Amino acid sequence: MKKDRAATEEKIYKSFLYILEEKGPQGVGINAIAKEAGVSKTLIYRYFGGMKGLLLSFAQKGDFFKSLLAIDAQKDNLENLKNFVKEGTKELRENVLTQEILRWQLLENNDDTKSLFKYFNAQVGKTFTINEKDDSLNSAFQLMIGGYVYFTLLSKFNKTFITTDLTSEATWKNYDDAILKTIEMFSKL
Amino acid sequence: MKKDRAATEEKIYKSFLYILEEKGPQGVGINAIAKEAGVSKTLIYRYFGGMKGLLLSFAQKGDFFKSLLAIDAQKDNLENLKNFVKEGTKELRENVLTQEILRWQLLENNDDTKSLFKYFNAQVGKTFTINEKDDSLNSAFQLMIGGYVYFTLLSKFNKTFITTDLTSEATWKNYDDAILKTIEMFSKL
């Protein structure tokens, strides 16, 4: 039998990503990852230091929201802010891994996940630079972004929210438009 | 030993509520409920038909958002709508059971939870009568309510969202105000 630690680590890491994407936070576990990787679970402890170390590796390597950083640098004017919103909501709905981390934060916060959430939130904070002032636009903007996250996560197991079809592209476009329109209205005050 | 089916059923049901409140959806299980009730788990199957039946009982008995129905009946004018929002957000942040059901909907949707979510969502739909039109106010309102739910759920394990303090009463008042202000602005269009 051929032995290759680097390749084995890669198999483990990729399996972790796969399970988080496919099964969500509840599916992530030592046994499941080892089985998916086709490898003994002992090696997860030896090479990564168990689940905690594995999540730390993920956190450090994870380039969350990288696609938004370029826009972020120049989102001082209204047009760029609107572009940022459009790209941000698109990124959120396409990046399943990001969705599952966000879902995870609603479930637990223990010794294993601590580092992951810390790195992730730091990255979010860097990307979504929030207005310092506690004005209504700031709060409204936060609520809408939060709502976007909520409905995105909800859409995994629910087809509708009350009468709103969460599977329809038009719905998400309506949400986008509503955010943009609200920003405009507040800016004209 | 005294035998009293009605009392036993009550013990089981109350234990279920207690665990859902204290441990969240992940803590809800046959063994945990039986242990908390100090009763053999066989009885959960015999009296309720297992977890599925237990959740069905909960769904049918559950008077979700009952405090909002009175306001709902007359929220045609702006003042009542604003009052409805204020009472609704308050109800949401105070009712842990409601929070955990909402959290649950983000985690799974299987044969056991199906009926619970169905009843719960029907009640939500009755309370939050959403505007039929796909206008921006409707979408903006939905996003903000969704955001409110999201931050409420997030606050269980996270003290902040980026720089916003989720433990501060002022934060939630800011959110309330932002919703009210947005509604006003859209109404004046």
Place this chain on the structure above:
DNA sequence: AAAAAATGTGACCATACGGTAACAAATATA
């Protein structure tokens, strides 16, 4: 009082979880 029905318990099953230790095999070093 005797028989039947309802109520409740404990034991057991298969499965899965995280975690560890003993051992085999391959690779690197001497």
Place this chain on the structure above:
DNA sequence: TATATTTGTTACCGTATGGTCACATTTTTT
């Protein structure tokens, strides 16, 4: 080539899960 060292597997442990079955005890009915 002989010896360490690294890599990997298997087996096992304690605990927990959902679910069922046989049995004992209490309550109801005849």
